[in-house]
Amino acid sequence: MARRRVDHLLIGGGLAAANCARWLREEGADGSVLLVGREPDPPYNRPPLSKGYLQGRESREEVLFRPDDWWREQEIELMIRTSVMKLDASERVATLSTKDEIEFDKALVATGSNVRRLRVDGCDLDGIHYLRAFANSDAIREEGDRAERIVLIGGSYISTEVAASLTWAHDVKCSIVMLENVTLEQFYGARVGGFFQGVLEDHGIGVYGGQELDRFEGSDGRVSKVVTKSGLELECDAVVIGAGVLPDTTLAKHAGLELGEAGGVRCSSGLESSVPGIFAAGDICEYDSPIHGRPMRIEHWDVAFNQGKTAALNMLGRGVEHDVVPYFFSDLADWSWMEYVGPGSGDTVVRGSLEDGDFTAFYVDDGRVTAALTVGRSDDLEEARRFIVGRDSVDPAALADEGTDLASL
Numbered sequence: 324m325a326r327r328r329v330d331h332l333l334i335g336g337g338l339a340a341a342n343c344a345r346w347l348r349e350e351g352a353d354g355s356v357l358l359v360g361r362e363p364d365p366p367y368n369r370p371p372l373s374k375g376y377l378q379g380r381e382s383r384e385e386v387l388f389r390p391d392d393w394w395r396e397q398e399i400e401l402m403i404r405t406s407v408m409k410l411d412a413s414e415r416v417a418t419l420s421t422k423d424e425i426e427f428d429k430a431l432v433a434t435g436s437n438v439r440r441l442r443v444d445g446c447d448l449d450g451i452h453y454l455r456a457f458a459n460s461d462a463i464r465e466e467g468d469r470a471e472r473i474v475l476i477g478g479s480y481i482s483t484e485v486a487a488s489l490t491w492a493h494d495v496k497c498s499i500v501m502l503e504n505v506t507l508e509q510f511y512g513a514r515v516g517g518f519f520q521g522v523l524e525d526h527g528i529g530v531y532g533g534q535e536l537d538r539f540e541g542s543d544g545r546v547s548k549v550v551t552k553s554g555l556e557l558e559c560d561a562v563v564i565g566a567g568v569l570p571d572t573t574l575a576k577h578a579g580l581e582l583g584e585a586g587g588v589r590c591s592s593g594l595e596s597s598v599p600g601i602f603a604a605g606d607i608c609e610y611d612s613p614i615h616g617r618p619m620r621i622e623h624w625d626v627a628f629n630q631g632k633t634a635a636l637n638m639l640g641r642g643v644e645h646d647v648v649p650y651f652f653s654d655l656a657d658w659s660w661m662e663y664v665g666p667g668s669g670d671t672v673v674r675g676s677l678e679d680g681d682f683t684a685f686y687v688d689d690g691r692v693t694a695a696l697t698v699g700r701s702d703d704l705e706e707a708r709r710f711i712v713g714r715d716s717v718d719p720a721a722l723a724d725e726g727t728d729l730a731s732l
């Protein structure tokens with residue numbers, strides 16, 4: 324067992340930690356930076372795992388956060404296949420799975436999320452997959468090469484994107500089984516969710532809403548059928564489950580960091596946890612959002628990316644608030660590309676045409692724009708950001724009226 328000291332310890336090998344490392348160096352940190360991650364791969368971007376990488380259009384190298392040489396050039400020490408087993412927040416020492424002990428000056432906890440697992444009969448059969456890491460995407464891609472029918476469980480972005488990718492690139496007959504009545508309804512409402520469901524159905528994907536999974540059946544140890552509580556039975560060669568994620572706060576909790584109501588690590592607007600000098604970023608970070616005026620925890624790529632930067636700046640004592648409007652993107656193969664700023668809810672006000680797949684939906688609550696989603700009109704999101712930050716009242720009729728310049732509102 325060796326004990327040594329670093330200036331900056333970054334825990335978790337995901338995007339938040341990687342971008343924090345990058346910004347520490349870009350902002351002139353000359354002390355030692357150690358990034359410890361549990362996975363076998365250096366930090367990479369997860370969105371392609373359900374999109375370009377799964378479709379075979381993006382290579383592993385393209386998906387990596389940075390090429391392998393970059394870490395050496397930046398003098399950032401990367402320990403992969405290594406877990407932080409214990410974080411002693413008062414002594415400021417982390418114990419690694421290698422048994423090494425790392426004393427640190429500042430630390431970032433960015434341990435991300437784990438998939439939510441469904442414990443139903445047959446859940447241990449072969450051919451049932453979740454998607455979080457490179458190896459999961461590789462395994463689903465292999466299924467895509469040999470399967471004729473794949474069932475996706477869940478009506479959110481993982482299931483819809485994977486169904487689109489498997490159909491587009493692998494010519495698999497896909498079916499989506501979900502609790503929601505309409506795909507993506509819980510995030511974007513039934514009207515906009517219905518647009519995306521229409522895109523999927525137009526490309527031959529079967530969508531079964533209002534269905535609760537009862538069990539999986541199999542033959543020779545491999546899944547062959549999905550059965551729902553209402554009696555729907557779908558034959559299949561494989562299953563992919565996208566039933567949401569849970570923030571991995573195990574380490575933070577045992578270290579005594581305060582947790583918030585949304586299940587994340589409770590942080591200030593500068594992403595500092597309840598223990599001074601220990602920051603959090605990404606999926607686990609529940610921060611006081613100066614934009615929303617309340618604590619927020621958001622599981623988006625862009626949020627992890629930007630929070631990594633804010634945390635780096637504040638580890639260097641800059642005292643900045645995380646005041647970026649959260650942004651999300653998703654695509655369904657080549658069929659549709661959407662972008663979203665929020666998160667928020669309210670009445671859906673549509674500008675443009677859902678039928679033509681060229682629209683922006685504004686979510687208006689008590690006269691205020693809280694979120695917006697666009698297909699084909701990225702420029703509208705700039706205006707939506709302005710509305711969200713300003714928290715001013717906006718006339719819904721003017722939002723919907725294509726003759727009104729959004730910039731004038």
Ligand SMILES: Cc1cc2nc3c(=O)[nH]c(=O)nc-3n(C[C@H](O)[C@H](O)[C@H](O)COP(=O)(O)OP(=O)(O)OC[C@H]3O[C@@H](n4cnc5c(N)ncnc54)[C@H](O)[C@@H]3O)c2cc1C
Pocket residue numbers: 334335336337338339340359360361362368369370371372373405406407408433434435436454455456481571574604605606607621622623624625627650651652653654
């Ligand atoms: C398939 C897929 C597609 C996605 N597509 C989109 C998209 O289109 N748009 C979008 O906005 N978002 C998307 N996301 C979400 C986005 O990728 C995540 O929000 C983002 O990756 C979160 O980054 P993070 O660094 O907080 O956590 P993670 O990426 O989860 O990284 C955390 C890392 O910490 C490691 N770790 C945990 N505990 C320890 C420990 N004790 N010691 C060491 N290491 C530890 C974990 O193994 C993991 O590697 C997608 C996610 C997935 C899985």
